[in-house]
Amino acid sequence: MADLHDRHLENIVQLNLSDIRPNPYQPRKHFNQEKLEELAQSIAQHGVLQPIVVTSSVQGYYIVAGERRYRASQYVGLKTIPAIIKEMDDAHMRELAIIENLQREDLNPLEEAESYHQLMDALSLTQQQVAERLGKSRPYIANMLRLLQLPVKIRSLIQKGQLSGGHGRTLLALKNATLMEQYAQKVLDEAWSVRTLEAKIAEQQPQLKNKTSERLNSSKKRKPARIKQHEQQLATQYGTKVDVSTTGATGKITLEFYSEQDYRRLIQLLRKEK
Structure with missing residues (x-):
């Protein structure tokens, strides 16, 4: 530039x-x-x-x-x-x-996330290419883009500076939009830090914490090196997080997307592979 x-x-x-x-x-x-x-x-x-x-x-x-x-x-x-x-x-x-x-x-964090997404969309770039272009890591770009998955009300609070990006990413663990908004209101009412929010979510949803921990531990223990290598190669190729899970000779490959535009970008890339 x-x-x-x-x-x-x-x-x-x-x-x-x-x-x-x-x-x-x-x-x-x-x-x-x-x-x-x-x-x-x-x-x-x-x-x-x-x-x-x-x-x-x-x-x-x-x-x-x-x-x-x-x-x-x-x-x-x-x-x-x-x-x-x-x-x-x-x-x-x-x-x-x-x-x-x-x-x-x-x-603000949401404007930053939207800027990364617009750059990907405008120039058909992957997360890896955006990261290289801007001198940042791909995980950092991916982590910021996750904010775009938040409900509109919570995105608005981040836009206004009432919630931090860290609060927003923590709320995503709840999966449910109504719960996210309820906990966001508690953050505002009781001035919770990100650490406090993490602890409150863990207290109310121990099963979520346990399942996530089990999945991550199982993945780390059982995935062969070649599968991890393939995940990294696919993540670089498609510019998003990739998970490869296997059961014997069968399995599945999961690609994450962070918005409707990101979904369309991945579909276009997959079609080009034909």
């Missing part, structure tokens, strides 16, 4: 704010109002110090990078903004918007 940052080599122009539109592929839907106002005050005093990046469209320009600067400039009533115009297709525009978004420090 070096071309996005070599802005000193680009021509900077002043564009009318009225000719600019937000990026339709911007993964970030919520902007912190307090921080936006702080940026607006800075712009009012010093101007826009770093130009935004845009690409031309039929009705003007779409923002590729710099939507917060654009919004803050609107807030203080500016008419124009310094910009660099880059020509690119939709796929490139989406990729740059997602990657720039991921570089922000105040991204």
Whole structure:
């Protein structure tokens, strides 16, 4: 993504704010109002110090990078903004918007998970390829994507910062949406930490803990090295968690998916193997 940052080599122009539109592929839907106002005050005093990046469209320009600067400039009533115009297709525009978004420090866990998913969906990438592209581990990417399995109400609480990503991943152990929401409310009412939530779930559902422990222990004890190797190969190939279980000469291969889009991605990959 070096071309996005070599802005000193680009021509900077002043564009009318009225000719600019937000990026339709911007993964970030919520902007912190307090921080936006702080940026607006800075712009009012010093101007826009770093130009935004845009690409031309039929009705003007779409923002590729710099939507917060654009919004803050609107807030203080500016008419124009310094910009660099880059020509690119939709796929490139989406990729740059997602990657720039991921570089922000105040991204909440759900926004981060959605960004990974959008990157996979937009460029048909596996979890492994996303991990390599962003310098992260595949298990980290997979763990973040699990948040997208949560009920809408709980995702909203994470979006607002009322629950952490750790709370969300812990709640997934309950499997049942109603139970997840009940325990999420207890987290809010009684200020439970992630550790406390884990303990409460274990207390109420010991059978869940025991079954999970038995399954993991059995898997570790009985799986031959070649099966584990095949699991890793398939996980890398399909970009998701893979479990191979055998009973004699028969068995099954299980591939996990984390959303409807992820399901479609896996189906497309499997069809290509024919």
